Amino acid sequence: MNRADTGFDNVIAEIVDGHVTHIMYQDEDCVLEERDFDSEMSPPDRVGAAKEATPGAYVLLGPKFNESTEWVPGQLASLGLEVPPWTKIAAVLTEDCTIFVFIQDRSGQIQAVFKQQLDDQWQVVTDLPPTEPFTTAPIYAISLDDTVHAFYGHRDSSIHELVLVDGVWHDREVPSTGGGLPKSHISAIIMDDRFFLQFADSSGSAFVLKDGKALPVGRMTEYGFREFNDAEGHGPKELKW
Structure with a gap:
């Protein structure tokens, strides 16, 4: 459902x-x-x-x-995290049952809170590196192989990801997403121990990131996503818009 x-x-x-x-x-x-x-x-x-x-x-x-x-x-009001009305939100559950929720605060920074699934106490992630998303940037999070990835639209029109590796957060640009127009509709799907990232730009062009290349797969229109006829092999069929 x-x-x-x-x-x-x-x-x-x-x-x-x-x-x-x-x-x-x-x-x-x-x-x-x-x-x-x-x-x-x-x-x-x-x-x-x-x-x-x-x-x-x-x-x-x-x-x-x-x-x-x-x-x-x-009880999150006690954390002092002010959430603006225009923020996007992304949440992910890790294999060790930790819940992460990512938002954009009023200063524009990506912030996150987390808690163990069986614990009532939320905590603010205090060691995220500085980020530079554009206002109302799309955010999307996944967990793969004990690693959390939080993707967001960067102000330089690329897609960046916050990555939690061995307990340390890193901010880095996703290859083949830089330049061009601002990105939107960021999402991902995990298949066969890897993830496929999909996104669109402000012109409506839609892409799937596969083998390090951004492959065009269709367009976003007022009626929804329209897939190109020759895009069948560019990504998993389960990848939906």
Whole structure:
């Protein structure tokens, strides 16, 4: 089940627990509500409230889903991390069950918080290197072979990644993404112990990074992604826009 299947245009979060999908969304009165889907949709359950068009960063860094299958307030406000309304958000779960959430703060820097999945205490990642994303930069995170990769759109129009290797964070440019136009729609898929990075630029041209080369695969249009006829071999078919 995916967001399109829920019937809500304003879904903020989904959690799949076995055969049950828990959906958090914002209604017309800016109230955050949660419903469960298990062959049928449950009645709405109020979670809280947020400003209209509040990004997922505000919500996901706030309420959390506890073992009693209830949404309860989180404790991230005590960390002093101010999340602007225009930030994108990316989250990833590592093999050792550590959750990382990446956002862009008001100064423009990429920031992150983390916690062990079974621990209630969130912490700010204090050793991220300086970053230079453009305002409202896309962010996407994956975990592969005990390494966390957080990709973001750099102000020089390349894609950079924050990489956690042996407990140390590094910021570096992703090869073959530099120059040209600002990047958007950054995402990745892991297959056969490697990842395929996909992105678009501000002209709508879409690419897949394969074997160190940015290969054109289609265009982003007002109707969605349109794949080129000869792009079949440029990336895995599971790679979706």
